[in-house]
Amino acid sequence: AQSVTQLDSQVPVFEEAPVELRCNYSSSVSVYLFWYVQYPNQGLQLLLKYLSGSTLVKGINGFEAEFNKSQTSFHLRKPSVHISDTAEYFCAVSEDFNKFYFGSGTKLNVKP
Amino acid sequence: GAGVSQSPSNKVTEKGKDVELRCDPISGHTALYWYRQSLGQGLEFLIYFQGNSAPDKSGLPSDRFSAERTGGSVSTLTIQRTQQEDSAVYLCASSLEVNTEVFFGQGTRLTVV
Numbered sequence: 001a002q003s004v005t006q007l008d009s010q011v012p013v014f015e016e017a018p019v020e021l022r023c024n025y026s027s028s029v030s031v032y033l034f035w036y037v038q039y040p041n042q043g044l045q046l047l048l049k050y051l052s053g054s055t056l057v058k059g060i061n062g063f064e065a066e067f068n069k070s071q072t073s074f075h076l077r078k079p080s081v082h083i084s085d086t087a088e089y090f091c092a093v094s095e096d097f098n099k100f101y102f103g104s105g106t107k108l109n110v111k112p
Numbered sequence: 113g114a115g116v117s118q119s120p121s122n123k124v125t126e127k128g129k130d131v132e133l134r135c136d137p138i139s140g141h142t143a144l145y146w147y148r149q150s151l152g153q154g155l156e157f158l159i160y161f162q163g164n165s166a167p168d169k170s171g172l173p174s175d176r177f178s179a180e181r182t183g184g185s186v187s188t189l190t191i192q193r194t195q196q197e198d199s200a201v202y203l204c205a206s207s208l209e210v211n212t213e214v215f216f217g218q219g220t221r222l223t224v225v
Contacts, residue, residue, distance in 0.1 A: 004154065006154075009152075036216075041218075042218060043115075043116070043203070043216045043217055043218040043219065044203070044205075044216040045216075046213055046214070046215075049213075090154060090155065092155075097143075097207070097212075097214075098160050098162070098168060099157045099160060099168070099170075099171070100145075100147075100155070100157065100214070101157070102147075102154035102155035102156075103154050104152070104153050104154040105154055
């Protein structure tokens with residue numbers, strides 16, 4: 001089974017500051033990688049995904065993530081956050097789209 | 113509907129009772145997933161349906177848990193003799209087919225008292 005580690009359970013950051021949410025996974029085979037966002041009282045939304053090709057993936061709301069195979073990482077970044085980015089972010093991996101393995105989530109708290 | 117619909121949104125039940133959670137996937141989606149999100153933890157895979165194939169039940173935590181999908185559309189997750197550790201948010205998701213984007217419902221928050 002896959003294992004996904006999100007090292008930070010909570011990340012406080014001031015508005016307009018840059019942010020990086022870390023994600024590492026354990027796998028010796030090719031995987032698909034995802035970031036989902038869950039706003040308060042809402043369901044999960046796909047933020048971005050890596051399937052193949054360029055290792056830098058751009059998603060919605062100005063987020064991007066970089067796939068690093070040697071470090072088995074897929075960190076999420078945004079150069080300047082907004083109050084509206086306050087949410088919980090989940091990293092996920094899948095080998096076959098049949099099962100997705102999720103990290104425990106990182107709560108991003110953007111302060112004014 | 114426009115998205116994945118789950119009902120009820122909240123369910124409080126007494127320990128030992130059976131509960132049924134319902135999921136209406138997006139119309140036309142052949143793949144359907146159930147996940148469980150416990151407090152402070154990530155999402156845990158429970159079961160996966162794809163078309164008419166036998167479901168992948170490898171994530172169900174015990175034989176008290178079962179799920180079915182009737183007519184390739186609506187799915188019901190049943191938990192028998194509920195225990196307090198079953199308290200969690202149960203999320204359903206669907207996708208048009210394998211290798212396409214997965215859409216999640218808002219979940220059913222189950223509380224076993």
